[in-house]
Amino acid sequence: MFDDSQLEEIRARADLVEVIGTHVRLRQAGRNHIGLCPFHNEKTPSFTVSRERGFFHCFGCGAGGTVFNFLMRMEGLSFAEAVQALATRYGVTLREQQGAPRADPSARESAMRAAQIASEFYAHVLWRTSTGARAREYLERRAITRETAQTFNLGFAPGDSSSLVRALERRGLRAGAIAIGLLRQSGSQLRDLFGGRLIFPIRDSAGRVIGFGGRVLDQRLPKYINSPESTLYSKARAVYGLYEARAAIGQRERVIVVEGYLDAIALWQAGFRETVATLGTSLTVEQLRLLARYTPNILACFDGDSAGQRASLRALRVFLEAQLLGRAIFIPPGYDPDTLVRERGAPAFGQLIERAQWLVEYYVRREGEQAAANGPGGRAQAAGRVAQTLGLIANPFEFDLLTRRAAEILGVREELLRQQARRGRPATARAAAPAQVETAPREEPAEEMRTTAQWALLALATSYPELRGQIAAGLAGLEMGESKRTRLLIDLSASELSQAQAEAYLTQHLDSTEQGRLSQHMVELAEVDLAAARRLMQEYLQALARWEAQQRLRRLRLEAREDPNPAAAQAVILHRRGEGKPS
Numbered sequence: 046m047f048d049d050s051q052l053e054e055i056r057a058r059a060d061l062v063e064v065i066g067t068h069v070r071l072r073q074a075g076r077n078h079i080g081l082c083p084f085h086n087e088k089t090p091s092f093t094v095s096r097e098r099g100f101f102h103c104f105g106c107g108a109g110g111t112v113f114n115f116l117m118r119m120e121g122l123s124f125a126e127a128v129q130a131l132a133t134r135y136g137v138t139l140r141e142q143q144g145a146p147r148a149d150p151s152a153r154e155s156a157m158r159a160a161q162i163a164s165e166f167y168a169h170v171l172w173r174t175s176t177g178a179r180a181r182e183y184l185e186r187r188a189i190t191r192e193t194a195q196t197f198n199l200g201f202a203p204g205d206s207s208s209l210v211r212a213l214e215r216r217g218l219r220a221g222a223i224a225i226g227l228l229r230q231s232g233s234q235l236r237d238l239f240g241g242r243l244i245f246p247i248r249d250s251a252g253r254v255i256g257f258g259g260r261v262l263d264q265r266l267p268k269y270i271n272s273p274e275s276t277l278y279s280k281a282r283a284v285y286g287l288y289e290a291r292a293a294i295g296q297r298e299r300v301i302v303v304e305g306y307l308d309a310i311a312l313w314q315a316g317f318r319e320t321v322a323t324l325g326t327s328l329t330v331e332q333l334r335l336l337a338r339y340t341p342n343i344l345a346c347f348d349g350d351s352a353g354q355r356a357s358l359r360a361l362r363v364f365l366e367a368q369l370l371g372r373a374i375f376i377p378p379g380y381d382p383d384t385l386v387r388e389r390g391a392p393a394f395g396q397l398i399e400r401a402q403w404l405v406e407y408y409v410r411r412e413g414e415q416a417a418a419n420g421p422g423g424r425a426q427a428a429g430r431v432a433q434t435l436g437l438i439a440n441p442f443e444f445d446l447l448t449r450r451a452a453e454i455l456g457v458r459e460e461l462l463r464q465q466a467r468r469g470r471p472a473t474a475r476a477a478a479p480a481q482v483e484t485a486p487r488e489e490p491a492e493e494m495r496t497t498a499q500w501a502l503l504a505l506a507t508s509y510p511e512l513r514g515q516i517a518a519g520l521a522g523l524e525m526g527e528s529k530r531t532r533l534l535i536d537l538s539a540s541e542l543s544q545a546q547a548e549a550y551l552t553q554h555l556d557s558t559e560q561g562r563l564s565q566h567m568v569e570l571a572e573v574d575l576a577a578a579r580r581l582m583q584e585y586l587q588a589l590a591r592w593e594a595q596q597r598l599r600r601l602r603l604e605a606r607e608d609p610n611p612a613a614a615q616a617v618i619l620h621r622r623g624e625g626k627p628s
């Protein structure tokens with residue numbers, strides 16, 4: 046467990062908007078920030094972040110909670126790991142509490158530490174040892190400046206693995222390094238998977254090293270190797286260079302996707318700092334969804350030869366599946382992005398960006414060209430195929446626009462194309478269906494009102510320690526029912542926890558559905574001042590009192606019906622008139 050004062054310190058230093066902002070593009074809206082929810086697919090923002098309250102909430106899927114919850118859910122961390130990650134990032138040293146297990150960090154933490162230590166080791170070898178000279182010369186030949194190389198934290202892995210193995214073992218990270226495939230058993234020894242290679246650390250969007258790419262400096266094969274899949278790294282999900290590019294992606298509202306580390310680095314150096322790379326795979330839906338959190342304006346580079354053109358058509362399907370349109374930049378045959386900017390300069394690449402084509406339109410045009418060559422029968426077939434592809438477009442406005450363009454290009458009747466496309470469309474409008482909404486079982490309206498009031502009061506008690514006394518007093522006479530929510534509410538309103546402590550406490554005790562209910566009130570409270578908060582508190586307390594009176598009345602009515610005792614009936618009448626309470 047952590048020291049409360051340290052949680053408070055982390056909470057005070059960790060800016061929720063900044064932490065979430067590394068994963069989601071946020072903009073200010075009133076006193077809150079809003080953006081597209083990373084936990085479900087949406088096109089209009091319902092994801093709300095309150096910097097002051099330290100809570101986020103999605104009005105689309107109900108996700109919500111504190112900065113700790115965000116990291117737990119976004120990066121699959123435990124509470125302890127989320128606290129540790131924030132402490133590291135914001136320079137808070139966590140004191141060990143007595144009895145806290147020191148020697149046994151979780152496997153994931155150990156893997157992450159191993160990756161970080163190895164990355165520092167490789168950079169040290171590259172810049173500060175004679176072993177690194179070969180790699181430094183290589184970078185020079187590729188015209189990669191030291192500043193660029195250091196931005197991407199490049200390194201060099203010496204052929205002899207013993208220093209790295211020792212450095213990792215000394216810190217107790219042997220198991221972690223093996224778990225991420227960095228070290229392998231070779232005979233009686235441990236060896237570095239990347240020995241003798243130039244190292245490209247792969248970082249997550251928060252800047253933590255999750256894996257490596259390694260390139261040989263000679264003609265050996267394979268030219269590139271990457272970290273194997275592990276708890277930290279998945280090649281289908283990771284995007285190289287995102288951490289370095291994310292600020293520029295936000296400013297320029299676009300992202301350029303290339304295929305190799307060196308292409309990404311070369312474009313970055315040439316001024317296209319919004320560039321990222323896939324890692325030895327073609328683009329995946331997961332990667333596109335990750336990028337779409339920053340911008341929907343995604344440009345993918347393809348070779349201009351026929352293989353590249355075919356690849357762009359495969360990519361179109363992936364884009365549509367991710368509900369994105371995407372544009373293609375075709376690199377002239379004989380070049381790649383790296384050689385292009387080196388030999389022809391940055392403006393040459395800038396012109397290619399200007400000429401980027403919508404993937405859908407490019408595809409329709411190609412079908413049109415082929416159809417024209419094949420006569421009327423060919424045109425009908427092409428229209429059928431195009432209709433099928435158009436059917437994948439979820440957004441009705443984009444669908445409309447592109448169908449019209451496609452009809453024009455193919456020279457077929459728009460209505461025909463539209464009909465055929467609709468037939469292929471999924472019955473449910475995918476854009477409108479939030480992913481796996483966790484909803485509580487439907488409650489009676491009165492019951493729901495009571496639950497809402499209790500959540501709201503819990504939010505008020507969390508945010509406004511000064512209101513807790515009144516809340517506790519208001520609750521004292523009420524029948525609260527037995528639930529985790531009410532126990533927390535009663536405990537918290539009687540406590541002297543700081544806001545940060547209260548948040549940490551709730552983070553650990555509420556499940557994700559409950560976090561969502563609470564966070565909704567937290568972000569809504571961000572818009573009100575103390576006086577308004579006090580009025581809300583009174584309203585909710587009154588609502589609870591009203592609920593209780595209704596229940597009492599209902600019980601009395603039931604009793605009166607079952608039991609022909611005139612005293613009970615009399616009590617109902619008295620209660621209704623408000624003339625006295627039944628005894």
Ligand SMILES: [Zn+2]
Pocket residue numbers: 082083084085092103104105106107108
């Ligand atoms: Zn959501």
